Amino acid sequence: MGRAKKVVLAYSGGVDTSVCIPYLKQEWGVEEVITLAADLGQGDELEPIREKALKSGASESLVADVKDNFVKNYAFGGIQANALYENRYPLGTALARPLIAKVLVETAEKYGADAIAHGCTGKGNDQVRFDVSVTALNPNLKILAPAREWGMSREETIAYGEKFGIPSPVKKSSPYSIDKNLLGRSIEAGLLEDPSFEPPEEIYEMTKAIADTPNEPEYIQIGFDGGIPTTLNGIAKKPVELIEELNQVVGNHGIGRIDMIENRLVGIKSREIYESPAMLVLIQAHRDLESLTLTADVTHYKRGIEETYSQIVYNGLWYSPLKVALDAFIQKTQERVSGTVRVKLFKGNSTIVGRSSGNSLYTPDLATYGAEDQFDHKAAEGFIYVWGLPTRIWSRQVRG
Ligand code: ARG
Secondary structure, rough: OOOOOOEEEEOOOOHHHHHHHHHHHHOOOOOOEEEEEEEEEOOOHHHHHHHHHHHHOOOOEEEEOOOHHHHHHHHHHHHHHHOOEEOOEOOHHHHHHHHHHHHHHHHHHHHHOEEEOOOOOOOOOOOHHHHHHHHHOOOOOOOHHHHHHHOOOOOEEEEEHOOOOOOOOOOOOOOEEHHHHHHHEEEEEEHHOOOOOOHHHHOOOOOOHHHOOOOOOOEEEEEEEEOOOEEEEEEEOHHHHHHHHHHHHHHHHOOOEEEEEEEEOOEEEEEEEOOOOHHHHHHHHHHHHHHHHOOHHHHHHHHHHHHHHHHHHHOOOOOOOHHHHHHHHHHHHHOOOOOEEEEEEEOEEEEEEEEEEOOOOOOOOOOOOOOOOOHHHHHHHHHHHOOHHHHHHHHHHOOO
């Protein structure tokens, strides 16, 4: 009796997920492996990947274009939540996992599979995100994670694959572990494991080195409708198109790099480099527009919600009841977050230089220091008397 009969495997075309195919069949007695490669805009050619899965022993090799779904239902939620894990990482990898899990589950249900499989190791966050998401969506499906158990080194993995006709990587494979999609690139391992080591320029693909960026600033205008970015420089953009264009424009000015030591859910600290040009600028602009259109208390309260939201997305709880409840709060706050934000891009910096909205709560005749001032200055005195009362009473008691 094998561990499962028919399995849908999350497939990237890399050595590990390719080796999973014969491994599942030979070692774990799986009868049929169906592979699923998700197109998240990672820019890989998917037809060769599809064929490679068949050559590696898959009975069926599927490719799913989920780019539009990814941006609309995952990335835009992250923007509305101003989601930055540990205040910095816009969650490009983390946001993709619940979507891949969803497509795996749907495929398993469609093909009558009894399990899903992935190639994650036991040290990362991604295994948690896959497993918890799959369990939430269909608790009857088994989850197989060969790379979590097989204990093979890189060389052993390649040698195992060769026995079953999986070609070893042609070019000397990158010393880094890289995950990429429309929202950015996550780069770790190799020389980067030394936290004191400066990342070499060659690891970057989406962001230019400052030395190569334009010597003139570029101004862009991002339009939001209900907290969702919809226009760039006054022109309506489809979700995927908007992210792609912004990645180009922003990355061209060397903006979007993050070098951080982050706390993984499994307790390990890891050194991660990210490039995420579009997401970082979109969150920056979105947050600014919120300052204009939300009241102080909603803005301040939302900060705490954003922190929790970022943590639960990072920690694999996308399909949890807490996430659903936070979404309800966030969605309500976004109803009036519409307007435009002007951003100046120059030499690695993005700066908000202007914002406007039909829902603006900024009141010129109250804010002004000019003659038009409508603010009742005398009212301030009574307000301060009451506001400071508890402190005054305390002070009298303590100091006598
Ligand atoms: N640390 C990031 C996260 O947990 C990225 C993980 C994938 N990174 C990688 N280089 N393979 O979301």
